[in-house]
Structures are given as C-alpha cells and as structure tokens.
Amino acid sequence: MPLAFPAPLAPFAARAHETRGRLYPETDSKGRTPFQRDRDRVLHTVAFRRLKHKTQVFVFHEGDHYRTRLTHSLEVSQIARAMSRTLKLDEDLAEVVALSHDLGHPPFGHTGEDVLKACMEGAGGFDHNAQTLRLLTKLERQHGAYLGLNLTWETLEGVVKHNGPLTGSLRGKEEEVPVAIREYAERQDLWLHTFPSLEAQLAALADDIAYNNHDSDDGLRAGLFSFDEAMEVPLLGPALRQARQDWPGEPKEVQIAEAISALIGRMVADVLEETSRRLEELNPQHADDIRHAKQPTAAFSDAMTEEMTELRRFLFTRMYRHHKVNQVRSQAKRIVRDLFDLYAEEPEILPPAWFERLEGEGREKRLRVVCDYIAGMTDRYAIHEHKRLFDLSRSFL
Template sequence: MLYSRDRLLELESRSLAPYAMRAAETRGREFPEPESAYRTPFQKDRDRVLHTTAFRRLEYKTQVFVNYEGDYYRTRLTHTLEVVQVARSLARALGLNEDLAEVISMAHDLGHPPFGHAGEQVLAGLMKDHGGFDHNRQSLRIVTWLERRYPGFRGLNLTWEVREGIVKHETVYDVPSAGEYEPELRPTLEAQIVNLADEIAYNAHDLDDGLRSGLLKPEQLEGVELLSDLARELRLELGRLDEFGRRVLVRELLGWMITDATVSTDAAIQAAGVNSLADVRQYPRPLAHYSEEAAARIAGLRDFLYNNLYRHYHIVRQVAKARHVLERLFAAYTEMPQMLPPGVQRAAEEEGLFRAVCDYMAGMTDRYALDEYARLFDPYQRGRI
C-alpha cells in the first residue's frame, strides 16, 4: 500500500494532538510550486535543508572546541543532530508534528559563523553600523536568499511555519527578532520544543566534552546540585569518575531533562486549557518549559559550565584567536574588495560590500577561515592563493 501525500496528511490529522501544527494547514510557500506526491510539505522542507551547502558546512564549525582540537568533540553538525533527536522525542510524546520539529531543528544553526558564539559576537560588532548580524536572521537569510538551487526563486522556498520557527528560535543565548513573522504571537509548539531541545542538547554534550577534554575535572561536579544528586542515585563517585561513568552520567542527565520537559510542557498545556494552534499562538508565555525545580537546577548547571568551561583559559585563548582572525579578515576584505572571490564581488555590487563580506564570512568553516587567514597574512604560505 502506497502512502501518498494525501494519505500522510490524513494520518497526521487523525493522530496529532489538537494543538499540533498539521502540514495540511500550512500557510504555504512564498513561491507557489507543486508539492511532492509522497511527502508532506514539512517532509519536503526537511529534505531541502538536508541537501544544502550550509548544512554540510556545520561539520566543520565550532560548538565549543575548534575543529582542530580533536575528532571526538561536538561540532555544529553533531549538535544539530542531537537537537533533532531530542526534539523528535519531545514531539512524539506530546502528540506534535515530528517532521516540523525536525526541520526547524536541522535549520536552527545554519547561520552560525565559524568559531561558535565568539564568531557571532565579532560579526555582530563589525556589522553594528551596517545592518547588524545575528545567527537566527542569518539562518533565515540562508534559506530564503543565499542558497540557490532552483530556477524560479532564490532560497529554498520553505513553508511559512518552518521559516517562523527559524527566526523565532529562542534560548538563554539566543534572543529572537521575528520581524515580519508575527512577533506579537508565539510560534508553534513544535518551534517551542526545539528551543528546549537546543538547551537540553548543549547542556548535556558540553558537559560531556568538557570532561572528555580534561578542562572540567570530575571532582568539580560535586558543587553542582543536579549532578551530585544524579550521581548519588546512580551510585557513581564523582571524584573517581571514569570514562564509562561519565557516559552513564551524561546519558541519565539527558534523559532526566527530556522527561522533565515533556511532563512539564504537557502539564502547562493542560493547565492553560489549550485546545488549538490558535490557543498556542495567543498564549502570553511559552508553553514548552521545565518544571520550576528543574529550571533552577539546570540554571545551576549552566552557570557551572559558563564559569568553568566557557570561561576556561584554554577556551578564552581560542576565542581571542578567533576574534583576531575574523577581525583581520573583515578589515582586509572591506579595505581591499579586490581580494574577494568573484562571486562575492558580484554580491557586493548588488547588496553592498559589508553585507556581502558578512555573508561570505558567516558561511566559512573554522578550517576555511584559518586557511584564508594564512593565505592573506602568512608571507611563507604556499599553494593556491
């Protein structure tokens, strides 16, 4: 039996919660085009994001550790895949649209520049007087303008709900600027759980990478209430935590956060009397959240990671190096645009030099940025100029 698009849409209509976003009810695409015979609109969007250049580049973009630090640390790509897993788990448990949650997760970091949040801070500062920069808006710009794969339009022509989910992505470190995507209303619950999934994923895997790298010492975890209590339940001695114990601790931490987010979000939906997507959009606060107790404990973990990992001298040195590389590249390109590749020079004529340079640099991987720095400033650099 073939499952046509109509059959898939019918199954969605019958199986999803009343407040979920159904693909059949999408506001559609900016440019009309035929839908797939055997995929829903959100499944089609997912596949389009997967095949972009921007998605592949995430493999060589920093999460916490710069790419050359080692093969086992998370990158933007592996982080994205972990967010997808968490978001799909939350969506399935809550009766939401897994395909919509998946595609928003896959696209949420497409606009991140090289060198993680350090790179974003540098570009935001450099572009302050030239239209600004933030990675949510850049992710939207990639899928609506910069990716060129279809003859009739620029961008990927994604559905409205996916684009809204991208631009309204919000975490402790990401503040959305929704622009024309109804900023006065909440996004779909699928977009809201991606916000949670992002936080859940990076809290767990940054802890894991920090311990694996040796920048975090197991005995330091005793001061984090959430981790010390969890270790006690698992009968782990944090002062003698080995590799297997680390994996158990991180795995159970991840499961604990997912479970709390699922149960607490369901309780919030029931308490608010939400029965439709319109109710979700008009509710004054996000419905997807942790319990109060869990939120306080997770905040303690986040503070610990900030003070002991993200502000570790080794990471601070990486950040300083990244800042130096990006500032030098930006100055070189804007002072002498003739050094830019022909395609970027053409973009500068259409959209202005600073925006074209910003797009070019935001698209760089860590490795490409470092190689480009060497090509421009190392007098002994050999090979292709």
Template sequence: MLKPYACQPDQSRGRLFPESYSTFRTDFQRDRDRIIHSSAFRRLKHKTQVFVEHEGDYYRTRLTHTIEVAQVARTIAATLGLNTDLAEAVALAHDLGHPPFGHTGEDALHELMEPYGGFDHNAQALRIVTRLEKHYADFDGLNLTWETLEGIAKHNGPVISNRGGSHTVTDRKELPYALEGVDAMWDLELETNASAEAQVAAVADDCAYNHHDLHDGLRAGLFTEDDLCELPVIQDCFAEVDKLYPGLDPMRRRHEALRRVFGCMVEDVIAVAQNRLTSLNPQSVDDIRLMDGPIIRFSKPLYQNLKAIKGFLFQKMYRAPTVLVERKRVTKMINGLFPLFIDRPHLLPADWQDDVSKAQASANPRTELARVVLDYVAGMTDRFAIQEYHRLVDPNL
C-alpha cells in the first residue's frame, strides 16, 4: 500500500529506449536487478571507503557499504509507505561512479581532469549506467527508468541551485560533462528535489557510513571506545549497554553500543519524515519534488550531534597519520597511471581501442581521450590499479 507521494512503477516516465514490460517484475525491480548484475557493481567488491583494499578483510568496501545502504533504505522506505524497490535501486547505484582508493582517488582524478571537464562520482555513475555498461544488444548502458536516473543524479538534492552546497552549480553550463550529457538526452529536472525514495537513499548513506566508519576506525586502532564516549549520542549508547550488560566482552560491548547509534539515526529520520509528511500532506511525487528542501532528513538536534561525530572522524580517521601516508602513496599511483595512458593510449586494453580511435578522430581529441582514460582508470579496483602501477610505472612503490 504505497502512499500518494510514492513513486508508482505503473506511472513511471519510462526508459530512454522503450522495452516490453516484464511479466514478473515491476520496472523499478528490473532497474534494481540490472544494477546488481552490472560489471560496475561487481567491481565495488574491491573498491574501498577509507582503507585501501589490501589492508584488512574486516574493513568495509564499497560493496559492503552499498549493501548496508540498501538495507537501511528499504527499511525507511517501507515504514514511510514509499516504493522500496526504487529506494533500493538508487541505493545500490549511488556509489557506482567511485574510482579506486575512495575519496583520495576521486580528489586525484578531479585535479587531473580539471582541464577536461572535471570529475564527479555521481555524474560518473550516470555515465556508467547510460553508456559504459555494454552488455545489451539494443542499447548501451542499463536503460534504467527516468526515476532511477533522477535518483542517482539528485539524491543529495537539486543539482542546479543558487543556495550553494558541495553538490550544486548555479547554471546548467557548469554541470559536470558526464551529467550534462545524460541531462541533454533526457531532462532530469535538475533544479528540483528528487523523489522521496531517492532522498531516503541519501539519508541511508549517511546512516551507514557514520556507523561503519566508527566500527572501522576502532578496529584500525585510530581511536578507542573511551574517545567515543566523549561524543554526543555515542556516550549515551555505551552507557545504556554498560547498564544492561555490566562486564560485557569488549567486542560485544562495542557492537551493542554502535548498533544503538545506528538505530538512533534511523529512528530519528523516520520520526522526522512522518511528522513532516503529516504536516505538509503531499499528494503526489511532484509535490515532493517541488518542496522547499528535502522532506527526508535528520532532526536539527541529531544533525548537530552528527556534525560533531563527523568532525571527530575527520581528525582521528580521515586525516590520521597512517591514513595520510597511504593517501599520498595511492595519489602518486593515480598521478602516474592517468598521464601514462594519455600519452600512450595503446596501453589500454584491446576492447578500449575503438573508443580511443573515436576520441582521436573527434573535434577535441585531447579532451575526448582524457575522458576515455578517465572511464578506464575510474573503473579500476584498488588491487588492479596497484597491479597496473607496479607493472607499468614503478614496481617498488
């Protein structure tokens, strides 16, 4: 029983390339399944969040993170009467565009691509699902529905806005080229909010990484439980566990406390959304899109507490000395591979040479070649990027 403001699969705006309907699955279920079966999704197994893939088996990868985000998105969407399949599809696709080595790799590629239109992982995800996946006979990409493409593009909010923000531009001319190309084919209404389902996927992403970065940082020894007990929300969760289970084994104590932190975030989002939906009473998905800001979000008090937790993680984890050393090493690898392939494109695999030839024959051969090289390097896993750097550039780094 979906609410009036949920995305209804039988009212979808369809696909760029028309297809017959499935007998057993809705369009949003088919989108979800195509994402799961894509090559880019499989590669998430060996792409990392913070730690490089070889550093340990227990740290989250992009794949395990994505599965956690999808689980949270389904829970929130179901509770709010939204379309769980669409929320899950957007959640499963939201990190497809991330390059190797997490945000470090993204920063390096963005700098390298500055002369050629920049790099943005959300835009790259759209490029993957509309062009780079080449498995179907009738089209490039996955031919996802408009609603799923919209969710990938706009799950963090409107892309074109005068309000500022890390994910926005003020003019369509400033769009990342990968996003501009998709939007030119099919207007994604980048000035508006995304559907409530896509907003759920974005908040589920926040819940998941706030939770698992605390787990991973503890496991890496970058901070201790005592450090966390100085932080809002977390200190109350540890206190509750200590009261209920005095003398609990340290690993169980950690897990019990942090799962309560997770629960606090999810319950807060649901409570805020229920109150706002009741108050604003949207009657369609377009009512959601045209609202003055997102309807799915944390409460103001929890948002402020999460800012304190993120600030702690930034200092203690993302900028920890051991992490910075590794960031410097993998940045050097990206900075070595990218120009090498630009100068010697014959080193790209045989199945990339058609794209190389088209780029070289284009009106802007240097830019188009850089974009081909970007697609290749951004698609690498951590282990493959390391392997190729050692093979082609420096075996000793």
C-alpha cells in the first residue's frame, strides 16, 4: 500500500518552517516540525494531565461518563484538525492551540474562575486565557534553561487571541488586556491588535462546536432536561427528531449519540462553507493576510449563529442553572473562596515550593502566587484540601 503524504498547504496556511520562532532560540528537530514539538510539549505537561479531573459542568465524582476538561480538549482537537485538513491548513498548529486552550481553567470551571476574579480584584484580576499563557511561559517547568515550554510564536498567539484581537480598532469590547498577557507582550510581541492564524480561528470555533454538543449530550444523559423538551430547541430538536425517525427501535442513548454526531457534522459543514466564502472574498496569499483582515475569516453563518444562540439560551436555563448544578456551584464557590482567603491570610501553610515564591514579594504578587496555586488544582484536590484544612473532626496527622 503506498504511503499517504500530506496535501500541499494553502497559500494562507501557517508554515512551520516560516515560524517567527521561540523566545529562546533552539536547534530544530530532525523528525518533527516546530508545531509538532509544541503539541508534544503540551501533551507532556502536568497542567494537561490535570485536565482529567477538572470539570466542564459536572464535578468529577458525579459520573465517569460526563465530559471533563481533558475529554473536551481532545474533542476540540479532533474537530479543529478535521476542519484544518479540509482547508489545507497546518493541522498540527490547530491541534496544539486546541489542546492548550483550557489549560488555565481553575477547578470547578467557570464557577472557580468567577471566584478567583473576585478574589484578585485590585490585584491584577484573573482570566483563564491569561492563566494559560502563564502556564505555558512561566509556571510549567520541564527545561533547565528557561521557565515554561518555550513554544513557538504562532502557538502562543493562537492561545492568547482565542477570542480575537485584544487591542486596536478590531477589538470587539473595550476591556483591559489581562496583566499576564501585557507583561509577556513586553518580552515578545504577539501582535495583540490582529486576528490570529486561520488554524487558531478554527480551533476557537471547534471549541464552540464541541461544548454546545457535548453539553447537550451530557444534559440529556443526566436527565437535566427531557428528550421531549430538547425536541423543541433549534438545532438539537431537528437532529433528535431525525435520529428517532432513522433509528426508531434503538434505545434513547443511541438516538442521542446519532443526533449529536449529525449535529457536529452540520456545524462543521457550516463553518467550512462560511469560511470558504470569506476566503474567496479576501483572496489571502499569506497567513498574515488572515491576521490583518477586517473581520474573522473563520466563522459560522448568520443563520447558524442565530440558532446556536437559541441553543445556548436553552442550555443556560435548563442545564447550567439547573438547581442541581446550582447546588454544586454553591459548594464550589465556598471551597475556592475559603482556600484563597486562608492561603492569603496564612501563607505558611502553602507547600514549601510555593511558600518560597512569596519571599520578598509585595501584596499583589503574593496574592498572584496564591491564585496560581489554586488555579492549578483539580476539582478533586481542591475538595480534599478544603476538607483537610477546614474539617476540624479530621485527624491532624
């Protein structure tokens, strides 16, 4: 059987051999491109392994069949690679951005992030994209010569600009650039005023596709809303009705799986069609033409965007704010707030390696160390530490 070689890249694709390089120059690998090396470095991080026990919607102990940050990241990666392959882009760059995009999430998902934002108000704030950059460029230690992973410019750009430009006239909302991103940009200019590569844009859309579909799947399987209720929801309803029609004798679990698979396919096809239309209008001849475009090049159609908005509204009211989920969110808020306040007040109880980072630092940087420590926790570890530190009935030994 003849070997299959990758298809030639489109002129507007990122090219690994043209990378803008790494903050600390390195000798090229003979067997891997720079973007492949980036992917492999991310896969071997402690932060990536911890995603296994970081929540999406359900906390780790609520069931083994629900998504975690790890399974979500893998699903995003698969979708991003598939779309990049179709458009003749660099799949490895799309993959590493997809695999990295959630590394900065604290325990308990967006609930944990909301608490850390409140805790760090007036001390630099908290943003999970900025925290991802801190992990990739400072907190992860795998090499003796430098802090972080020393990833390529293109990978870091894609992670930082997950939601588009951070400065300049193309910025959608006027918000201050997170401290971690501003500080790093002083060392390496990531072009915060432009869009990222097309590979990174597709990774961001793959994130939307993955979480809308797997949250629908998990919500149905968990019984947070019924099959019949979901039938009335844009996108999800038609997919479920078609699956029931095509597979009338199969159990609901199979019908749900068929519906979700078809819906992912429909969303992917929509992105590819709309992105191809925009590429034809823009006619880019280089990856930088994508960066300097006046709008995102990768996008959903207006019709799909409208339907996805309705689906998100349904999931928000019937799933994310379901009373059972609210009960868990309430517990999670108390755990993160209690831990933060205790570590800030009594930093000597931090593990020695973390306590040593506080020496000689001012208040804001001390709080940042506490924030970094908590943000790195898994749900399981945060729950365990809270019990150990606050349950007075437990043994002191």
